[in-house]
Amino acid sequence: MELTAEETDVLGGAHGAAAKFAMEIVTNYGRAMGASRLMEITRAHIDSCLFHGQSGLDFAERLLYGGAQVRVPTTLNVGAVDLLHPELNRSDPASIESGRRLMSAYQSMGCRPTWTCAPYQLKDRPVFGEQIAWAESNAIVFVNSVLGARTDRYGDFIDICAAITGKVPEHGLHISENRRGEIVFDVSGLPASLSTSELLWPLLGLVVGRLTGNRIPVIVGAANNPDEDALKAFGAAAASSGAVALFHVVGVTPEAQTLDQALQGTRARETILITASMLREAQSELTSSQTGRLVAVSVGTPHFSLQEFERLIALIDGKRRDADVDFYVSAARETILQVEERGWNRLLDDFGIDLVADTCTYLKPILRRTDGLVMTNSAKWAYYAPGNLGYDVVFATLDDCVASAVAGRVVLDTAYE
Amino acid sequence: MNDGFQPLVAGSATGPAAVLTEPLSLWGGLDPDTGTVIDAHHPQRGSVIAGSVLVMPFGRGSSSSASTLLEAVRLRTHPTAIVLAEPDDILVLGAIVAKALYSITVPVVVLPRSAYDLIHTSDELVIAADRLAISRAGRGVVSLRARNRDAGLTA
Numbered sequence: 272m273e274l275t276a277e278e279t280d281v282l283g284g285a286h287g288a289a290a291k292f293a294m295e296i297v298t299n300y301g302r303a304m305g306a307s308r309l310m311e312i313t314r315a316h317i318d319s320c321l322f323h324g325q326s327g328l329d330f331a332e333r334l335l336y337g338g339a340q341v342r343v344p345t346t347l348n349v350g351a352v353d354l355l356h357p358e359l360n361r362s363d364p365a366s367i368e369s370g371r372r373l374m375s376a377y378q379s380m381g382c383r384p385t386w387t388c389a390p391y392q393l394k395d396r397p398v399f400g401e402q403i404a405w406a407e408s409n410a411i412v413f414v415n416s417v418l419g420a421r422t423d424r425y426g427d428f429i430d431i432c433a434a435i436t437g438k439v440p441e442h443g444l445h446i447s448e449n450r451r452g453e454i455v456f457d458v459s460g461l462p463a464s465l466s467t468s469e470l471l472w473p474l475l476g477l478v479v480g481r482l483t484g485n486r487i488p489v490i491v492g493a494a495n496n497p498d499e500d501a502l503k504a505f506g507a508a509a510a511s512s513g514a515v516a517l518f519h520v521v522g523v524t525p526e527a528q529t530l531d532q533a534l535q536g537t538r539a540r541e542t543i544l545i546t547a548s549m550l551r552e553a554q555s556e557l558t559s560s561q562t563g564r565l566v567a568v569s570v571g572t573p574h575f576s577l578q579e580f581e582r583l584i585a586l587i588d589g590k591r592r593d594a595d596v597d598f599y600v601s602a603a604r605e606t607i608l609q610v611e612e613r614g615w616n617r618l619l620d621d622f623g624i625d626l627v628a629d630t631c632t633y634l635k636p637i638l639r640r641t642d643g644l645v646m647t648n649s650a651k652w653a654y655y656a657p658g659n660l661g662y663d664v665v666f667a668t669l670d671d672c673v674a675s676a677v678a679g680r681v682v683l684d685t686a687y688e
Numbered sequence: 689m690n691d692g693f694q695p696l697v698a699g700s701a702t703g704p705a706a707v708l709t710e711p712l713s714l715w716g717g718l719d720p721d722t723g724t725v726i727d728a729h730h731p732q733r734g735s736v737i738a739g740s741v742l743v744m745p746f747g748r749g750s751s752s753s754a755s756t757l758l759e760a761v762r763l764r765t766h767p768t769a770i771v772l773a774e775p776d777d778i779l780v781l782g783a784i785v786a787k788a789l790y791s792i793t794v795p796v797v798v799l800p801r802s803a804y805d806l807i808h809t810s811d812e813l814v815i816a817a818d819r820l821a822i823s824r825a826g827r828g829v830v831s832l833r834a835r836n837r838d839a840g841l842t843a
Contacts, residue, residue, distance in 0.1 A: 296784055303696040303780045303796075323752060324720065324759035330789055406751060426751020426778055428758075428785045658716060 272301055273308045281436065289337030293432035300429055301440030310441040314397055315345040315434035316390050318406035319427045320377040321634065322351040322370040330428060331376040334435065342437035345382040346390040348407045349574075350374040351635050354386070355604060355628040361636040370635075380431070386629035387603030389503065389574040391418060394605070399525055402445055404433035408510035409503070409573045409651065415517040417502050419525035421445050424516040444517055450526060451535040452489035452519050454482075455542040459492025465547055466494040469668050472501040473650035474550040476508025477557070482543060485514040489533045491521045500579055507573050508650035557653040557666035564595075565665075565681050566643035568672045569632045571601035572652040577609050579669075584615050586673045587622040593679030597639055601627040633659055644681060646672050691800045692835040693820050694775070697783040699793035700816045701769035706740035707809045708732050713749025714756040714779075723765030741813045742767035745804070747776035757782030761792050769795040769815050773804040803830055 280286065281294045301309060319327065351370030353359045360367050378384050385393060390405075391413045397403050397420035405411050405422040406429075414420045423443035425433065433439045444450055456479055458466065465471055479488050488509070497505065497520065509515040519527035527533035571579075583600070592598050600619070602610070607628055610616055619626065627637060633656040638645065646665045647653055653666040665681055674682045709731055712718065717727035723738025738760075747753065757779060760766040766786070770779055775798050783794045795815050799807075806829055807813075807822055814821045822829040 292788060296781075296788055299697075299784045299788075300777075300781060303775075303784070304777060318751065319755075321752075323715075323755040324762070326758040326762040326789070327755055329762065330758070330785060333789060408751070424751070424777070426781065427754045429781055 272298060272306065274298070278309060278438065287338045289334045289339035290435060292334065292337060293339065293435040296428065296432045297436050297438055297440065301442070304440050304442050306440030306442040308441050309438040310402060310445060311437060312343060312402050312404045312433060312439055314343055314401065314403040315341065315430060316348060316403075316405040316407060316410055317345060317377060317382055317430045317434060318348040319431050320347050320350050320374050322366065322373045325369070327427070328369060328373050328376070331373055334431065335376045335379055339380045339435050341381040341434040343434055345434040346385040346387070346393065347374070347377055347382045348410070349386055349388050349630045349634065351630060353627055353629045353637070355607075356626070359625065359627060359637050361639075377431070380435070382434070385603060385605065387574050387605070388631060389576070389603060392574065392576050392603065392606065404430060404439050406430035409507035411516050412506035412510045412518065413503055415444060416506060416519065416524050417499060424514070448535065450517060451487065451537060452527070452533040453486040453540065455489045455491060455530070455539040456545055457492045457542060458490060458545045460544055460546065461494070461550070462547055463494070465550055469501070470554065471550070472497055472505040473508045474553045475545065476505040477512045477553045477650050477654070478545065478549050479518070480509035480511060480513030480515050483509070483513055483515060487517050487519070488515065489519045489521060489527065489530065489539070491530055493520060493523070496523050498578070500576055503573055503576070504650060508654070511651050511654045554666065557650055558664060559653075559657045560644060560663035561665065561681070563663060564643035565646060565675055565679065566595065566640040567597040567599065567638050568646045568676045569599045569601070569638065569652060570648050570669065570672060571599070571627070572631055572633055572647070572649040575600050575602040575606065577606055580606070580610050580615060582669060583673070584618055586670060587618065590622060590673075590677050592623040592676040596676045596679055598622070598624045598676050599627050599632055599638065600624055601631050604628045636660065638662070646675055646681065648672055691802065692833045693800070693803070694798040694835050695795065695817065696775060696780045696798060697787070697794065697796040698817045699795035701741065701793070701795050702812070702814050703739060703741040703768040705743045705771070705807050705809055705811045705813055706735055706737045706767070707807055708735070708742070708744040711744050711746050711748035713747075714753035715750045717749070718756055718760065720756055720759040720763055720765055723760060737767045738765040740767055741769045741771055741815070743771045743807050746772055746774040747779050751778055753778045754782035754785065757794070758786050758789070761786040761790055761794065766792070766794055769797070769813070771804070771807070771813065772796070772798050773801055774798065799832070803832055806830055
């Protein structure tokens with residue numbers, strides 16, 4: 272690999288022990304990927320701040336005590352602990368303490384304490400064409416596809432090393448020709464009940480993720496232009512069931528004004544027609560059980576946007592949840608501040624909602640009651656929560672989640688059946 | 689034609705092969721406390737890969753698998769090496785950090801499919817920087833050289 276004089280100096284220890292350690296990891300990773308040089312990035316988003324074990328803390332503190340400071344503006348993903356609402360954390364005290372210590376280590380390296388898996392919903396977000404290093408699968412797929420900034424599929428460890436060095440190997444989705452669509456999914460044949468349902472995008476994400484693997488999918492024939500919330504749900508689902516890091520929706524996403532542009536002038540090797548039965552199968556797969564009492568609703572995976580709060584406020588107007596059904600909304604602290612500025616937190620309170628910040632309800636024990644069904648409108652939550660935490664899940668629209676919480680039992684609108 | 693093996697993380701290791709017939713996400717699929725496969729849906733659930741050479745076609749799942757590999761190395765329940773049929777950046781990263789942080793090398797190598805398919809569970813694997821040998825019941829099955837490319841690590 273060809274290194275600049277400055278990169279060689281960092282590798283030699285001229286910028287301190289932590290920068291040297293981080294540069295060794297970036298260059299070794301680049302060599303293994305077959306990259307021939309490094310390139311500059313202008314931002315980073317870190318997922319390593321979520322506690323998985325003592326080794327993660329060993330790694331972070333090795334950097335911290337080596338004097339590590341990030342060189343580019345860097346945001347932090349969710350951690351293991353809700354720092355704003357400590358009473359909500361139900362992990363054992365030792366795990367909470369380790370989770371907190373890890374979060375603090377990353378903040379001390381100069382990262383912004385944003386604590387969100389949806390950094391693309393922050394006021395300051397990447398712009399088209401910007402070269403960045405982001406971790407967290409749903410954030411990667413959104414920023415690449417919807418904002419048109421460029422990140423490869425980064426994960427634990429390499430994210431912070433990129434932030435400290437300001438460099439990544441020149442490879443993968445940083446390079447234009449590697450962003451070409453490879454497999455086309457045609458949704459024009461769906462009945463209107465599905466093509467206009469809010470469940471279309473999360474379900475489609477699940478199906479596309481599974482069929483596309485690590486290729487780049489292109490969606491054509493959508494009846495309605497999806498908004499950012501729909502694209503968020505699609506990407507999060509596709510990055511859960513598959514390794515999707517970039518997608519194109521023709522006529523919607525910035526690198527796909529036309530199908531030809533999405534495919535960069537090549538011909539699609541494969542086109543798959545999406546059918547109603549594929550989506551219905553995905554829908555029934557996301558509901559792990561239908562028997563039992565409804566004990567909770569959890570929405571906001573990935574973190575709830577301000578627009579989603581606006582919809583929720585309209586849905587809960589004048590109502591109150593059943594006393595035996597808890598209702599959780601996970602969101603970034605920045606978004607929660609905006610909610611408070613609008614006075615919406617009082618309305619959420621009146622309905623009986625618990626706001627969860629800094630973490631997420633499918634990663635760590637937060638829910639008070641798990642002795643029954645949990646309802647969600649998030650395909651990602653429904654995909655992971657049964658395996659991670661053993662919850663039984665019912666997947667439905669936001670309207671149905673609210674109606675069920677009020678009724679105290681699962682109520683499903685049959686319009687999209 | 690060059691059908692040697694590709695060292696993604698170079699190094700030396702030996703051990704009996706633990707062949708997984710399907711890819712395993714280490715995060716949620718490997719218990720780092722015991723080095724045992726715990727993915728309920730995996731055909732080799734219950735297999736112990738600690739001290740063995742982990743052989744699987746390719747990696748799968750979350751980027752947190754790098755964390756699981758690192759945690760296994762910290763607890764010394766890690767595989768001695770990882771043999772794949774396709775490159776995997778997440779496992780590579782876990783191995784690179786393990787070497788930098790704990791000075792333990794877990795070589796990660798990619799074999800051509802023809803050689804990969806010859807490996808059976810319990811075959812003895814010997815991996816060095818530039819050579820890889822597979823033997824069964826004391827008899828050689830195949831021996832490969834590293835591909836001639838810059839993949840050696842400097843850390």
